[in-house]
Amino acid sequence: MASIGLHDSELGEVQRRLAVLRIGLLLVVALLAFRLWHLQIREGPYYRDLSENNRTRSVTLEPARGLIYDRQGVLLANNVPSFSLYVALEDVKDREALINALTNLIGLDPAVVQKKLTGRGGKQLPRKIKDRLTLREATLIESHRLDLPGVMIQVESQRNYPGGVTAAHLLGYVGEVSAEQLEKPEYADLHQGSIVGQYGVEKFFDRHVRGLAGLKSVEVDALGHEKRTVVVDQPQAGNDLYLTVDVRLQALAEKLLGEESGAIVALDPTNGDILAMASRPAFDPNVLSRELTPKQWVEIVQDEGRPLNNRASQGQYPPGSTFKILMAAAALESKTVSPSSTVQCTGGYQFGKRVYRDWKAGGHGSVNLHQALVHSCDVYFYTVGQRMGIDTIASYAHQFGLGEETGVELPSERVGIVPSTEWKQRAKHEPWLPGETISASIGQGYVTVTPLQMASLIGTVANDGVMYRPRLVQGIMDRTTSQLQQLPSTPKRKLQVRSQALELIQDALAGVVQEGTGTRAKSSIVTIAGKTGTAQTAALRTGPEKDIPKRFRDHAWFVAFAPVESPKIAVAVLAEHMGHGGSAAAPLAKELIELYAKLSPQMPALTAMLESGAAVSVAEVVTR
Amino acid sequence: MIDRMMDTRGVDNFDIRFIALVFLILSIGVLSIFSVTHDQTGPGIPFFAKQIIWILLGTVAFLIMLVWDYHRIARLAYPAYVIILVLLAVVLVEGKTSRGAQRWIPIGPFAFQPSEFAKLILILVLAHYYSKVPRVGWLQRVVVPGLLMLPGLLLILKQPDLGSGLSFLAVYAAMLLIVGMRSQALGVILLFSLMLFPFAWEVMWGSLHDYQRQRIMAFVDPAYDPGGKGYHALQSRIAIGAGELFGKGLYGGTQSQLKFLPEGHTDFVFSVFAEEWGFLGVLGLLILFVALIWLSLEIAAKAKDQLGALLAVGIICMLCFCVVVNIGMTAGMFPIVGIPLPLMSYGGSATIMTMASLGLLLNVKRRRLSLFY
Numbered sequence: 001m002a003s004i005g006l007h008d009s010e011l012g013e014v015q016r017r018l019a020v021l022r023i024g025l026l027l028v029v030a031l032l033a034f035r036l037w038h039l040q041i042r043e044g045p046y047y048r049d050l051s052e053n054n055r056t057r058s059v060t061l062e063p064a065r066g067l068i069y070d071r072q073g074v075l076l077a078n079n080v081p082s083f084s085l086y087v088a089l090e091d092v093k094d095r096e097a098l099i100n101a102l103t104n105l106i107g108l109d110p111a112v113v114q115k116k117l118t119g120r121g122g123k124q125l126p127r128k129i130k131d132r133l134t135l136r137e138a139t140l141i142e143s144h145r146l147d148l149p150g151v152m153i154q155v156e157s158q159r160n161y162p163g164g165v166t167a168a169h170l171l172g173y174v175g176e177v178s179a180e181q182l183e184k185p186e187y188a189d190l191h192q193g194s195i196v197g198q199y200g201v202e203k204f205f206d207r208h209v210r211g212l213a214g215l216k217s218v219e220v221d222a223l224g225h226e227k228r229t230v231v232v233d234q235p236q237a238g239n240d241l242y243l244t245v246d247v248r249l250q251a252l253a254e255k256l257l258g259e260e261s262g263a264i265v266a267l268d269p270t271n272g273d274i275l276a277m278a279s280r281p282a283f284d285p286n287v288l289s290r291e292l293t294p295k296q297w298v299e300i301v302q303d304e305g306r307p308l309n310n311r312a313s314q315g316q317y318p319p320g321s322t323f324k325i326l327m328a329a330a331a332l333e334s335k336t337v338s339p340s341s342t343v344q345c346t347g348g349y350q351f352g353k354r355v356y357r358d359w360k361a362g363g364h365g366s367v368n369l370h371q372a373l374v375h376s377c378d379v380y381f382y383t384v385g386q387r388m389g390i391d392t393i394a395s396y397a398h399q400f401g402l403g404e405e406t407g408v409e410l411p412s413e414r415v416g417i418v419p420s421t422e423w424k425q426r427a428k429h430e431p432w433l434p435g436e437t438i439s440a441s442i443g444q445g446y447v448t449v450t451p452l453q454m455a456s457l458i459g460t461v462a463n464d465g466v467m468y469r470p471r472l473v474q475g476i477m478d479r480t481t482s483q484l485q486q487l488p489s490t491p492k493r494k495l496q497v498r499s500q501a502l503e504l505i506q507d508a509l510a511g512v513v514q515e516g517t518g519t520r521a522k523s524s525i526v527t528i529a530g531k532t533g534t535a536q537t538a539a540l541r542t543g544p545e546k547d548i549p550k551r552f553r554d555h556a557w558f559v560a561f562a563p564v565e566s567p568k569i570a571v572a573v574l575a576e577h578m579g580h581g582g583s584a585a586a587p588l589a590k591e592l593i594e595l596y597a598k599l600s601p602q603m604p605a606l607t608a609m610l611e612s613g614a615a616v617s618v619a620e621v622v623t624r
Numbered sequence: 625m626i627d628r629m630m631d632t633r634g635v636d637n638f639d640i641r642f643i644a645l646v647f648l649i650l651s652i653g654v655l656s657i658f659s660v661t662h663d664q665t666g667p668g669i670p671f672f673a674k675q676i677i678w679i680l681l682g683t684v685a686f687l688i689m690l691v692w693d694y695h696r697i698a699r700l701a702y703p704a705y706v707i708i709l710v711l712l713a714v715v716l717v718e719g720k721t722s723r724g725a726q727r728w729i730p731i732g733p734f735a736f737q738p739s740e741f742a743k744l745i746l747i748l749v750l751a752h753y754y755s756k757v758p759r760v761g762w763l764q765r766v767v768v769p770g771l772l773m774l775p776g777l778l779l780i781l782k783q784p785d786l787g788s789g790l791s792f793l794a795v796y797a798a799m800l801l802i803v804g805m806r807s808q809a810l811g812v813i814l815l816f817s818l819m820l821f822p823f824a825w826e827v828m829w830g831s832l833h834d835y836q837r838q839r840i841m842a843f844v845d846p847a848y849d850p851g852g853k854g855y856h857a858l859q860s861r862i863a864i865g866a867g868e869l870f871g872k873g874l875y876g877g878t879q880s881q882l883k884f885l886p887e888g889h890t891d892f893v894f895s896v897f898a899e900e901w902g903f904l905g906v907l908g909l910l911i912l913f914v915a916l917i918w919l920s921l922e923i924a925a926k927a928k929d930q931l932g933a934l935l936a937v938g939i940i941c942m943l944c945f946c947v948v949v950n951i952g953m954t955a956g957m958f959p960i961v962g963i964p965l966p967l968m969s970y971g972g973s974a975t976i977m978t979m980a981s982l983g984l985l986l987n988v989k990r991r992r993l994s995l996f997y
Contacts, residue, residue, distance in 0.1 A: 047865025
């Protein structure tokens with residue numbers, strides 16, 4: 001029964017064939033073992049690396065930017081926590097689906113997201129897609145996180161300017177480092193999405209303020225969810241800046257300009273500390289530090305008032321009669337005139353076929369230098385200008401810091417124009433015409449200056465000819481060592497003008513306010529010296545000022561210093577299209593100087609201020 | 625008669641070695657399943673505990689297949705085959721869909737996979753056929769067995785279950801080569817080419833573009849690797865390679881612990897083991913499998929009759945095929961087809977079926993001398 005179907009020969013054959021099976025089995029197992037040896041031993045380290053990369057993600061920890069304080073310790077720029085949206089490219093399985101999901105959830109522009117995902121930058125570091133998410137957006141994303149592999153919400157510090165538009169131009173704003181910036185060596189250690197200063201002090205001192213990014217290694221699972229932190233290299237906060245600016249003066253200067261375009265610069269002539277630097281119209285750095293849509297950006301850039309232009313350091317205007325200060329110094333020093341020599345002013349100056357008129361019809365009569373400055377006699381300066389020649393004027397203008405950078409710590413400072421025969425040949429490829437010297441003598445024609453240059457100029461005159469580089473930052477607090485590095489003020493040069501000449505000019509400038517064109521700046525609490533200026537913007541002038549369309553009206557200038565006996569503040573006011581300096585600009589300078597006079601006894605040194613630890617909020621100051 | 629039907633003799637040294645190997649491999653499997661699923665959350669019995677239940681049920685199956693005379697078992701081959709064909713048809717209509725394929729019949733909280741059992745039943749059918757039918761000529765040797773196998777194969781491929789289908793085919797091919805073919809030369813050549821197929825495949829497969837592979841795989845097995853792009857294959861290679869010589873230790877396998885490796889407790893349990901125990905562990909495991917198969921070959925070689933020899937050979941070939949293809953697949957030598965690693969992958973049907981097969985194998989050995997009672 002058991003032998004059904006059994007044939008011994010066949011069974012034997014089956015069992016002989018088993019030998020083949022044995023050999024085959026050993027062969028195949030040997031091949032498997034070889035393959036595994038290849039994977040685990042020969043290529044083991046390679047796969048070990050891959051498995052490490054698989055499980056770890058690097059997350060950049062953005063540093064907190066340094067804080068910015070005014071000279072009183074009022075906080076002007078700080079950081080507030082905000083949610084940022086990142087995407088780790090490695091974990092994204094379906095890019096299109098992700099973009100769609102983000103568009104649907106929080107309404108991002110698909111094109112923008114696509115650009116951010118494909119932009120330049122390492123594959124290892126997650127890309128920042130959006131910052132300043134609202135709490136609602138962040139919650140929406142968190143609740144859909146399982147459907148959004150690779151998406152991360154990171155809490156970061158976001159730049160905040162508590163004062164809003166206050167001191168906007170000098171503080172500047174921050175923004176993502178651009179592709180062009182990343183090419184430059186000073187941004188070499190940054191990456192796409194890093195926040196850097198893009199304007200003002202934020203940009204100029206970015207190296208100090210930006211801090212050092214940290215790196216966090218996190219272990220993630222296959223869906224990109226963080227499991228635990230492997231290594232943390234903590235970010236290093238940026239250093240704090242202490243400005244020379246007093247936000248109380250700054251706020252007043254901005255308030256004085258109001259809705260008008262213009263600039264006010266106030267500085268301490270004895271060390272170059274800029275106490276206020278206002279430019280109007282202004283922008284809100286909080287808005288610009290956010291990510292703007294292209295449309296918003298175009299709106300700001302194309303705004304006719306050009307709010308992004310810092311008129312104090314970048315606006316170039318004819319100095320008008322304020323130029324007469326340096327003309328007087330040049331005439332005395334070059335011995336073109338003596339203090340007592342006079343010029344007969346009949347209300348006009350004949351040159352060739354043309355008559356150059358004085359602002360005062362009928363003239364000032366016989367005037368010496370003092371009187372010429374006090375009453376701003378044009379004919380006097382036409383005459384001495386013509387005698388000196390343009391190149392002598394130019395050399396003095398350069399000495400007084402015109403046509404060159406003041407060296408203030410702001411990006412893209414403009415220098416204006418100091419015309420000369422050589423300049424005209426170079427710039428216009430034409431020879432200098434003698435009549436042009438006459439216009440230049442009263443600060444018209446080709447001459448242009450910035451309000452900052454004029455503040456520095458009047459300050460230098462007030463400071464007996466010692467010129468300091470204007471500065472905005474007096475100290476940097478190192479966050480790692482808590483050491484305050486006080487920056488020294490830097491003397492730039494000593495004018496080659498005798499002190500008697502400067503004293504005469506100071507005296508005349510005091511006369512301008514006492515009895516001359518600048519009486520509107522006369523104060524009952526402080527002695528002020530100054531010079532008015534009216535910069536013509538259009539050659540054609542018919543009828544009274546008020547009938548001229550505003551954009552063709554003259555710019556009003558007033559430069560001043562106070563107190564006359566020992567000057568502590570120098571001010572330059574420029575009000576665009578506001579007409580006469582004496583009426584439009586002088587009162588502004590007076591108000592600012594009066595506030596300074598009230599405040600100056602309570603202006604402690606930086607170190608004393610830090611020790612007292614007194615801090616006031618900027619909102620309090622601005623509304624005061 | 626009783627001791628003809630029920631084997632009641634004591635166990636010998638061979639049996640102990642055989643059973644020890646089986647349970648050693650099973651334990652390694654449970655350990656690996658535990659490691660990869662130990663942080664499993666949610667309700668239900670943990671995977672490793674369920675696997676222990678399967679092993680207990682498998683032990684019952686092992687004992688049943690061991691104590692019943694295999695001749696009696698073989699006589700049930702045809703009815704069993706009819707039943708399993710019906711079940712395979714039921715799966716297609718009523719089955720539970722998972723990973724895009726219908727392979728399971730739900731039984732309470734569990735799922736029963738008929739295709740696993742179909743493999744063992746096919747071995748019984750073919751062994752029974754070859755031992756009963758007088759074999760004269762090509763028709764009876766090759767074509768008729770082929771026709772017997774075909775309905776099962778088609779039903780399995782329809783699910784689709786490429787892995788089980790290939791195993792099914794491999795059982796048929798192996799039986800054919802060992803007994804069906806007269807020409808030794810042909811048999812040897814075919815056998816070798818089958819064994820060298822993995823390497824030929826690697827060259828062929830490697831020369832294709834990714835999208836071509838995806839199309840082929842999508843055609844033959846749409847259920848597998850839905851994410852596509854070779855993600856599973858790569859993660860498995862990384863897991864194995866990262867184990868290096870000594871492995872990352874228990875729970876140390878980041879590939880499996882962090883779920884980069886899919887199906888770590890089922891088809892890719894070998895990768896989990898390789899990542900945690902390294903090349904040394906892998907060599908040890910291969911030696912255990914080879915030793916088990918070596919003992920099985922011993923049984924086949926000493927079988928007292930053709931039925932016993934054929935059953936043994938069928939079971940050995942099925943085991944070898946699954947072990948080689950599974951490891952080859954996890955190591956990136958083959959495309960990924962869903963074949964579990966015998967005795968190690970988590971799964972009730974496969975564990976019970978494999979243990980039943982090994983019971984039958986030991987049955988053949990233990991009946992070696994019963995003829996002469």
